Amino acid sequence: MHYRTLGKSDLAVSAITFGAWAAGGWMWGGNDRKDAIEAIQAAYDLGVTSIDTAPIYGMGNSEEIVGEAIKGLPRDQVQLLTKYGMRWDLDQPRGDFAFKTETNEREKVDVYKYASRDSIRRECENSLRRLGVDYIDLYQIHWPDSTTPIQETMETVAELIKEGKIRYAGVSNYSAAQLAEAQQYVDVVSNQVPYSMVKRDIETELVPYCLEHQTSILAYSPLQRGLLTGKMKPGYEFGKGDHRAGMSYFTDENLQRVNAFLSKIKPLADEKGATLSQLVIRWTIEQPGITVALVGARNRQQAEQNAQAQNLHLSSEELNLISEHLEQLELAEA
Template sequence: MEYRNLGNSDLQVSAITFGAWAAGGWMWGSTDRKEAVEAIQASYDVGVTSIDTAPIYGQGTSEEIVGEAVRKISRDKVQLLTKFGMRWDLNSAKGDFAMHTKDNNGKALDVYRYAGKESVIYECEQSLKRLRTDYIDLYQIHWPDSTTLISETFEAVSRLIEQGKVRYAGVCNYSSAQIAEAEQTLNIVSNQVAFSMVNRGIEAETVPYCIKQNKSILAYSPLQRGLLTGKIHSSYTFQEGDHRASSPHFQPDFIEKTNVLLDKIKPIADSKNASLGQLVLRWTIERPGITIALAGARNAQQAIQNAQSIDIQLTTEEIETINQLVEGF
């Protein structure tokens, strides 16, 4: 495995990081806790030391699974990355309305993007309990909250850092201007944003800014939620509750277009005895400005395959060939 520092911090994370959204089941149809725990532990056994989760993933389920999985691992050998600012459990509406959704039991939920000071502190305490730890390595705001001053949000995070409950602060889905504003309160080491071969919008502004300011980019959905594995076809049937069924990236025309791209890069994967998914993950962490790729897994086999993508060695010519095909897409 390769390990990389986040921004200007001394926090080293694995270049392939375990993304625990799907492990929580929410918006993915279901979860098998035993398999999810085994996936995280198997991932660690092959060098993946970093795990990214969030309270909203299964309304605490994902964090609980992560906490259970790392019980048998020495705490100082793993990096726990979690988030705050997506509240489904408020007595009254606060923040920006995010979505109508359902929990894993089918109960209706309204989710709000809210990062008021007391809410941030409350959420941290809940996450620490679920994760079974006394500190969080990277604490990230999940989405911007337009109803709360950025300075207020990060004053709360700064207090948590002073108390030793958080080591470093990060953001997710932030613009360059929002990062710059947060920086006026405390050091921001990373921005977690969506990035994949077929979703490269961050390369226009976010990537150049983060490179210049020495902020790490944590790429989420690098496999475009499974689309770039080559296992999705235009007539694919999703489980009930799987959010991908209504996603623009999973409509028949886009799936077919993507699979044409994958067919063109498959010979490179074959020459490395690698799967398409493994090749895509390796390509992702070779991109300028991308520090780590978050890769989800529902079972141990998937987790190990994701981790083994680090073993692929791509030549300059092979990277350029893939880049040209991606540009053509």
């Protein structure tokens, strides 16, 4: 596995990091706990030592699964990345209303983006308990909260670093301007944002900023939630509770266009003895400014396949060839 250092820190993480959103079941049509644990452990055995999770993923379920999966592993050989600032359990509305959803148990809840000092401290303690550890390697605000000053949020995280409860501060879904403000109050080593072959808007402003300021980018949804695997065909139907059902990426027209692009790069994957998913993951972590690709898996087979993308070598000519084909792909708007 290739390991990369986040920002100016000494925290080295696996370039392919296990994304544990789907493991929590929430918004993915449920999950099998045993399969999720085995997936995390299989990934670890192949060098994927970094795991990204969040309290909102299954309302604590994902963190608990991660905690169970790493039990007994050397703590200093696992990097735990979790988040704060998405509350479904407030006693009254606070922060920015995000959305209505259901828990895995079908309980209706309202989710708020909220990152006040007291809320962060409470969330941190809950995450430590669910994960079964006494420190978190990277603690990231999940989404910006316009009702709490960035200064208050980041100064609280700086306090938690001094107390040894977390090692480093990160952000998620922050713009370049928000990131610049946050870095006035704590050393923010990374920004976790969506990035894939079909979603590259961060290349305009955020990537140049992060390159200039030595801030890592953790790319989530590099397979665009399954779109870039080549496994979905027009007419594909998602299961009940799967958030992808209403997304424009998965219209029949876009599935057809994406699959036409994938058919152009499949000969390269075949030549390398790789799957399309592995080719896409490898291309992603070779893009300027991208430090890590967060890739989810719901079972051992998926986890092993993702991890093995580390063994795929792409020359600059091959990377350019993929990018040239990609330039010809245009998705239909909803």
